[in-house]
Amino acid sequence: MKRLQKNCLNCGKPLKGRIDKKYCDPRCKSAHQYKIERERPERFYNKVDNQLRLNRRILKEYNKAGKAVVRQSVLRGEGFDPKYFTHYWKNQQGDVYLFVYEYGFLSKRENGNEKYVLIKWQDYME
Template structure:
């Protein structure tokens, strides 16, 4: 007696073993992919994905070590300043937020929001906060 008459993914009639659920490996893979895609994402996955995206964006725009970029450019790409890994406070009391080795500081210049982007340096180690 067959447990499933049709493929759980595409609906094609099944042949072969009686406990078979899918007609081929591609249908099985597609079914599992859709199942995971529809499942609510776990919180740490959302955080990890946002941190990865933030790092990628900061890396792309900070080729020179210290760069100033308009905030709207980064935000349009999906950058979220609320996700960071640690921070560093300089002698002027400016607090740079870091996503791994790439840091940013929000500034307002001439009524425009901007980010000062920097790269982590060894001398920052003693003053950093997690």
């Protein structure tokens, strides 16, 4: 019988054992599959999910008290992208807050500066 693969696909070491073996151990198999996956272009779903998680982390970091006002340039400098949000809420004054899970933001111009008003979701908002 002929061996299909002579050396490990990841590290190149000679293989022992079954004739159809491709990797010398589970660690090499995992490392090789990880390397292949990293070379693939990012999928749309992953891109959106990663940005939503980043947005949530940034909003949470800057809104520890439940309400805060932060310059837009500060959040955007951290990687925040306001085009990615999960839902919205409109208050009685007609302001539309965009939410990333439980953290919301409202774009506002104050004293010539672009700012975000940050809030946390409350029960009365339902």
